[in-house]
Each structure stands twice: as structure tokens, then as C-alpha cells.
Amino acid sequence: MKIMGIVNVTPDSFHDGGRYFDRFAALDHALQLAQDGADILDIGGESTRPGALPVSAQEEMDRVCPVIEAIVSRSPVPVSVDTTKSAVAEAALRCGAKMINDISGLTFDPAMAGVAARHGAGLVVMHIKGTPESMQQNPEYEDLLAEVYSFLDASARRALDAGVAADRIVIDPGIGFGKTFEDNYKLLNNIPLFKKMGYPVLVGLSRKSLIKKLYNNGSDTLPATLALNAVSIMNGADIIRVHDVREHRLALKGLEMLRKVS
Numbered sequence: 001m002k003i004m005g006i007v008n009v010t011p012d013s014f015h016d017g018g019r020y021f022d023r024f025a026a027l028d029h030a031l032q033l034a035q036d037g038a039d040i041l042d043i044g045g046e047s048t049r050p051g052a053l054p055v056s057a058q059e060e061m062d063r064v065c066p067v068i069e070a071i072v073s074r075s076p077v078p079v080s081v082d083t084t085k086s087a088v089a090e091a092a093l094r095c096g097a098k099m100i101n102d103i104s105g106l107t108f109d110p111a112m113a114g115v116a117a118r119h120g121a122g123l124v125v126m127h128i129k130g131t132p133e134s135m136q137q138n139p140e141y142e143d144l145l146a147e148v149y150s151f152l153d154a155s156a157r158r159a160l161d162a163g164v165a166a167d168r169i170v171i172d173p174g175i176g177f178g179k180t181f182e183d184n185y186k187l188l189n190n191i192p193l194f195k196k197m198g199y200p201v202l203v204g205l206s207r208k209s210l211i212k213k214l215y216n217n218g219s220d221t222l223p224a225t226l227a228l229n230a231v232s233i234m235n236g237a238d239i240i241r242v243h244d245v246r247e248h249r250l251a252l253k254g255l256e257m258l259r260k261v262s
Contacts, residue, residue, distance in 0.1 A: 005038035037249035044082030072096030117163035129178025204241035
């Protein structure tokens, strides 16, 4: 069980809303997440919330590269770059990142897999339907599980064909990325299906709309985030991507004990 801590170096991310857009604030936050027990720090310079518009590769590099360099010089926790652009991934890896987290599953930029292969980097391939700008505009599936499985299998094969080692690939069913409210819960219930693909599974549900829609506006989304991430891990998730590392590290103590006595 690994915890990936989220560091959004953006002015418009859905949860922290620009709180860490300043590079010094982002660095402080990353180092705090490392201290809180993060196994991986995921640094993103482009918001992928529903309706978000893209930014240029240069703008994204300007946001993430100084932060990645500063983290690497101060912490041994490995860094992932959350990007769909091969140029940004290349720059981030040169700055010391060890993993690429591609929400497009290698579909937005065909050069991405080659970058990962050349650097021997870890590679997360995620399922998405559409783009962040359009993905929540009435997403529909004939067979949700089959379509997500097929997409991820194709993404993993594309990575292998480009030379990425199988043990460097992670798959992510893409909670909240072109999914209905019910779709998200169906995916969480079926993590064992995706485990059959043979790769570690990452789940990113932290404080997303599948939780917010359970409550009235203003309700705290952390308790249900903790509960659903616990369920995800019990269902087989290997990595959870979260905003609140300390709370999840404490919660995982209970799951670790359950596994010891099972």
C-alpha cells in the first residue's frame, strides 16, 4: 500500500484552488506531505478538473520544474510529474522526477511512452473519456467495465511496445474522468477486475465529486475519502492518490493490522 501525495502548482485546481500555486508554498507543502508519510509526491502544473482549459507546455514546465528540483534536493521521496505532454515529462525527468502520471493513458501525446522508456521512468496510464474540458458532459458507456479495461490494456501495450518495462507500468481506472456518479462507485467495486491485467492499480478519488454529491454543499469530504480509499485498498488498490497524507497514513495502520491477522 503506497500513498501518493498531491501537489498542485496551479491557480485553479478543484480542491486547493491555487493555495500552492506559488512555488515556495508548493515546496513547503510537498515537504510536509513527505514528513506526513507520502511514498510518492505527484506534482502537477495543469488543472485537470472538469471544464479545465489546457495550458502551454512552457507554462507547465515553468510551474513544475523549479518545484521538482527543489523537492529532489531536499527529500528522498520519489517525485512523479502529473502531465499529458511529453515535453513537460522530459523536462521534469531531467529535473529529477522518477515517474510520469499521464491522465490520458498515452492518448494525448504519442511521444509520451518513448520519454518514459528512455528514462526508465515509472508510468501511470489512466482511463479518460474525452478531455478535462469536455469529459463530464454526459459521459455514456455501453459497457463501462469492458471499455475501461480495454482502454487501459491498450495503453499498457502501447507503453510496452515503446520499451517501457512491465514492472514500471501502473494503471488507473480514472475516477471522475468522464464517469457518472454511479460509474465511479462501480469501478471501485471492481478493482479486482483491473488487477487481473497484472499491473499495480492506482486509485485517485480524493475529495472528488463522487463524494461531494453525497452531501449538502460545505460538508467535509475527508471522512468519506478515507472510507472509500480504505475500501479501494481492501479491493486490491496498490496506490492511493490523496490530498491528506497524514490522515490516510493513520487510517492505513488499521488496514495493515487487518492484513497481518488475516
